Amino acid sequence: MLPADPSHTHANLRFLLVDDHPAVRQGLNLLLESNGYTPGVEAGTRSDAKECLEQAAFDLALLDLSLADGSGLDLLADLAEHGVRTLIYSMHEDPGTIDRALRCGANGYVTKREDPGVLLEGILGVLRGERFVSDRAGLSLDEAAGTSTADPLFLLSDQERAIFSAMARGESNMEVAEKLGISPRTVETYLTRMVNKLGLANVRTLRKFAINGRE
CATH class of the missing domain: 1.10.10.10 (Winged helix-like DNA-binding domain superfamily/Winged helix DNA-binding domain)
Structure with a gap:
């Protein structure tokens, strides 16, 4: 169980960064380092991420949904089986995708059009065991509330x-x-x-x- 304030153990936290764009992974690591976290392990594909999970333990995965070898959603079960909490960090803002990610086991969702501070807030929230949905993602869900899906x-x-x-x-x-x-x-x-x-x-x-x- 993590302490109430994960900031006290920043250096001990291990991150897995799963995104098919190297520049995004680099940017995420710069953000982590500048806020006192240890740089994360980078993976550009689902297969790379699965290999990382077999080789090391992680506290949190920052996961993109669009990967070169398929959907990041297919990694959620593997991450959960390894005890890794997951924060989706994606360009997808449609309510169906957001709801689907959360129902499939993601612990939080932040869109890539939001301020880096929102992502940091999401990281802290998920590390505390909370479900974090950013304002932009939440607004998308709210706008779709009450609309039933036929599928x-x-x-x-x-x-x-x-x-x-x-x-x-x-x-x-x-x-x-x-x-x-x-x-x-x-x-x-x-x-x-x-x-x-x-x-x-x-x-x-x-x-x-x-x-x-x-x-």
């Missing part, structure tokens, strides 16, 4: 959507695994996550929902 699949990551689409075509787990270049066991893991996100009873119900468009 419940907005909760799913890009990889999960691909698997859902394959299920809708009647493809087996083995066929999905071969097409996506992952193992059948990984497909099963994704299916379990999808069942939980969509509030369904089991994988059988999920498959029926994919094929028929209803439970």
